[in-house]
Amino acid sequence: MMKKKTVRLTLYRYAGKFLFFRIKNRCRECDISYTILQRLMNEQLRGKPVSLRIVPWLDNFWKVIWRGGWHAPILTVNSKVFSQGRVPDVPKLLSTIGKTLNDTSLIQSGEVKIEKVVSPEKESAITVYFSPACPHCRWLISYLNNNGIKYSSRDVTLSESARKDVERLTGRLSIPVIIAKGEIIQGFDKSRLNDLLGILPENEKPIKSDIQKIIPHFTSNQLREIHQKAVNILAKNRLNGWTMPSSSLYPHLWNWDSGFISRGYLHYDPEKAYIELRSLFTGQWSDGFLPHIIFNPEYAHHFPGRDYWKADNSGKVPAGIFTSGISQPPVHATMIAKAIKLDPDKERALSFLKEIYPKLKKLHDFYFTERDPYSENLVSIVHPWESGLDNAPLWDEPLAAITDTSEWALSMQQKYDELAEQGDRPKRTYIEKYSYLIENMYKNNYNWGKIAENHPFLIQGVLFNSILCKSESDLGKIAEFIGYSADIHYERADKVKTAINNKLCDEAEGIYYNFDLVHQKHIKRDTIFSYMPLFAGIPDKDMGKAVLDTLRAHCFCIADMDCVAIPSYDMCQVDFDGEFYWRGPVWININWYLAQGTRQYGETQLAEWIENSLIALTDRNGFYEYYDPDSGRGLGEKDFSWTAALIIDLVAKRLRVRAGKPQVH
Ligand code: GLC
Numbered sequence: 001m002m003k004k005k006t007v008r009l010t011l012y013r014y015a016g017k018f019l020f021f022r023i024k025n026r027c028r029e030c031d032i033s034y035t036i037l038q039r040l041m042n043e044q045l046r047g048k049p050v051s052l053r054i055v056p057w058l059d060n061f062w063k064v065i066w067r068g069g070w071h072a073p074i075l076t077v078n079s080k081v082f083s084q085g086r087v088p089d090v091p092k093l094l095s096t097i098g099k100t101l102n103d104t105s106l107i108q109s110g111e112v113k114i115e116k117v118v119s120p121e122k123e124s125a126i127t128v129y130f131s132p133a134c135p136h137c138r139w140l141i142s143y144l145n146n147n148g149i150k151y152s153s154r155d156v157t158l159s160e161s162a163r164k165d166v167e168r169l170t171g172r173l174s175i176p177v178i179i180a181k182g183e184i185i186q187g188f189d190k191s192r193l194n195d196l197l198g199i200l201p202e203n204e205k206p207i208k209s210d211i212q213k214i215i216p217h218f219t220s221n222q223l224r225e226i227h228q229k230a231v232n233i234l235a236k237n238r239l240n241g242w243t244m245p246s247s248s249l250y251p252h253l254w255n256w257d258s259g260f261i262s263r264g265y266l267h268y269d270p271e272k273a274y275i276e277l278r279s280l281f282t283g284q285w286s287d288g289f290l291p292h293i294i295f296n297p298e299y300a301h302h303f304p305g306r307d308y309w310k311a312d313n314s315g316k317v318p319a320g321i322f323t324s325g326i327s328q329p330p331v332h333a334t335m336i337a338k339a340i341k342l343d344p345d346k347e348r349a350l351s352f353l354k355e356i357y358p359k360l361k362k363l364h365d366f367y368f369t370e371r372d373p374y375s376e377n378l379v380s381i382v383h384p385w386e387s388g389l390d391n392a393p394l395w396d397e398p399l400a401a402i403t404d405t406s407e408w409a410l411s412m413q414q415k416y417d418e419l420a421e422q423g424d425r426p427k428r429t430y431i432e433k434y435s436y437l438i439e440n441m442y443k444n445n446y447n448w449g450k451i452a453e454n455h456p457f458l459i460q461g462v463l464f465n466s467i468l469c470k471s472e473s474d475l476g477k478i479a480e481f482i483g484y485s486a487d488i489h490y491e492r493a494d495k496v497k498t499a500i501n502n503k504l505c506d507e508a509e510g511i512y513y514n515f516d517l518v519h520q521k522h523i524k525r526d527t528i529f530s531y532m533p534l535f536a537g538i539p540d541k542d543m544g545k546a547v548l549d550t551l552r553a554h555c556f557c558i559a560d561m562d563c564v565a566i567p568s569y570d571m572c573q574v575d576f577d578g579e580f581y582w583r584g585p586v587w588i589n590i591n592w593y594l595a596q597g598t599r600q601y602g603e604t605q606l607a608e609w610i611e612n613s614l615i616a617l618t619d620r621n622g623f624y625e626y627y628d629p630d631s632g633r634g635l636g637e638k639d640f641s642w643t644a645a646l647i648i649d650l651v652a653k654r655l656r657v658r659a660g661k662p663q664v665h
Pocket residue numbers: 245250254255256257387388389390
């Protein structure tokens with residue numbers, strides 16, 4: 001049988017890292033090429049056997065240099081350099097692809113004559129050359145619209161002749177370009193425009209704009225391939241009955257990781273999802289507490305390892321099990337509630353949900369009875385790691401205020417230095433504080449009531465409580481399914497929701513903030529976690545709109561710039577670091593939540609863009625722990641389990657829809 005012809009397009013974009021060199025600035029031609037290719041994939045190439053990869057050039061320059069490609073953007077077609085140093089010629093590209101695939105429709109669309117070069121400077125008073133993904137272009141267009149200026153616009157990503165015009169007028173492909181009254185203005189130069197167009201600054205109308213997101217598209221075959229790659233990662237990381245977050249740095253069983261992982265398994269092997277949670281709950285303490293790590297007895301090499309926690313001081317650890325002494329966000333009920341719809345064997349789902357329900361309920365009960373010291377229906381965490389967001393900027397202030405140090409801080413520091421060699425781990429700065437908090441807990445024998453009285457770190461977190469709120473209502477669904485009363489869960493979900501809205505919401509700013517119980521104040525840091533109540537349906541309609549407006553107004557790549565997905569910290573903050581763990585990088589679980597939240601509040605396009613961008617990101621760059629928002633470079637651990645599991649969730653949903661199966665919400 002003849003092998004089916006396919007075309008592989010690879011765009012080497014000006015970004016990346018090599019040894020000590022890192023590219024920080026953007027390349028306009030690369031951005032335009034990227035937009036053009038995304039658009040072609042969604043339009044002319046949709047459904048054709050063509051794949052597109054976007055790779056950071058500096059990380060991969062050696063792969064193309066020997067083929068003659070040295071100047072980004074470089075586009076290769078089936079590994080041959082097609083164009084470089086400039087935006088690819090679209091008709092020629094379509095025709096090349098058409099010839100390779102023997103596809104006459106593509107060859108013909110490639111042969112369409114280029115529109116004649118117009119001379120806009122004569123034909124219309126004002127002409128704007130733009131690309132949809134260029135922020136300055138969006139601002140310029142918004143400025144003209146809001147100020148009632150009439151103009152004609154030409155999208156350089158759609159028209160070859162528009163690109164030629166720009167090059168002819170300015171000597172290079174730099175946008176936006178505006179031709180007004182015979183003058184050529186490059187960039188968005190407001191004061192020059194105001195002079196030229198006679199707009200007085202006091203009458204000027206403000207700009208409101210959004211980046212027009214180009215949603216990546218995948219063929220069903222591509223989706224199946226991505227799904228398979230993700231399934232392989234979970235298989236590789238799975239030991240006897242549970243799954244490591246990754247095989248090198250995280251060889252134990254982690255609490256919320258296992259929750260996310262179980263969602264992945266539900267889509268193709270529900271039994272494994274059940275086994276995963278069953279294994280996790282073997283570590284549940286007698287008071288309902290679920291530790292953040294259940295140690296794998298085969299591996300001694302995690303730090304801080306099982307001996308540091310002295311969890312046995314609590315007298316509550318199940319016999320023969322070794323655990324840490326802090327918890328993590330209770331995602332489990334939400335993750336496994338989908339068994340009701342996803343497991344084709346309803347009896348099996350029923351029996352497992354009956355088995356796990358009392359354990360989940362006990363865990364949730366624990367939070368309300370032991371971690372809500374002032375009975376406010378808000379759970380407080382006792383250590384930054386308990387949030388799952390280990391070194392997020394949220395904890396800087398509360399940690400800086402801790403002055404005590406621990407007995408073993410020094411040995412912990414040395415160990416951390418060794419670990420830091422393995423990747424971008426939290427470094428020395430707060431290690432003394434981290435260890436002091438642990439020490440205070442084991443010295444108080446993990447008696448949570450006592451700890452609440454003297455502990456220097458007690459925080460009511462937005463993400464943690466939003467997750468609890470959603471999990472309570474999903475536990476209600478589980479209870480209904482197995483024939484138990486669900487009232488307590490819906491009531492508790494409602495109470496947490498009200499408490500979040502009353503205490504953690506800043507209505508004037510349109511945002512949610514963590515509350516520091518020790519210092520009795522809100523922690524006003526603009527992290528992405530401030531927007532998490534959306535996915536749990538916590539804000540009402542008006543507040544939801546306000547939160548989305550705030551999200552747009554900050555640098556999270558929605559209205560301001562374009563990145564591979566949503567970063568974890570506002571990119572305009574001085575201490576934003578796109579490569580450092582929870583202080584800037586893109587995390588798949590957080591984006592997954594945000595997509596659900598934005599969709600619930602009517603932002604369908606944005607949600608689709610986030611989810612498809614996550615799929616594209618893992619497809620192109622691998623299944624990493626986290627990613628640089630600008631270049632998309634994978635960081636931290638490779639072949640990371642929750643990344644794989646949540647991508648399975650997104651891909652499986654898309655495949656179900658295409659197969660005409662009912663959608664599972
Ligand atoms: C890191 C993350 C945490 C995760 C753990 C294992 O500590 O911050 O959220 O659970 O790694 O993946």
